Amino acid sequence: MPPGPDDPPQGSFAVIFISKLKAEAPGYEQTARRMVELVESMPGFLGLESWRDADGRGVTISYWRDENAIAGWRDHPEHAEARRRGDEQWYDDWRIQVCRIERAVRKS
């Protein structure tokens, strides 16, 4: 078993993005791959993990150094455009929760 990503430090942030894709979401996969490429270049980005069920219900948890880093990603023009398309074309529903890491533990 690989050790997995580093634990997010106390005081950093997790952004939980829960979504439900439409049955037909043309262009979604290509944009999703581009967003992963782009987010990895953002200052203060610490990491990302995603899951999606066969029925289109998914969650992506991204980790950030601070609130400024989250705002920088939110305001990136290409990401803003992707969100606009997502609302119109790809997502039946989404929810976002921004939360501050209090502590992290892992299997010893």
Added chain:
Amino acid sequence: MPPGPDDPPQGSFAVIFISKLKAEAPGYEQTARRMVELVESMPGFLGLESWRDADGRGVTISYWRDENAIAGWRDHPEHAEARRRGDEQWYDDWRIQVCRIERAVRKS
């Protein structure tokens, strides 16, 4: 699209449990179902969502009113015993992140 669970309130907590199941995890499903039943009876429990990939990589996010509620669940004897079995028999790896909800938004 159903409205989904309520947004967790600011100041409540999310516990992110990321895990990797072994290829063979006898008894896991039964205990997992029992844990869901049990957690829903815990004071301060606000909700739960789970995803798991075909390869056994999963995440469960549970929501809690406060740290006391999280500690109550951690210390429940039946849950503690399930965790012990999990470490020994079911999980190749797990990570937990406890975080405080700063804000929540959803698709309008």
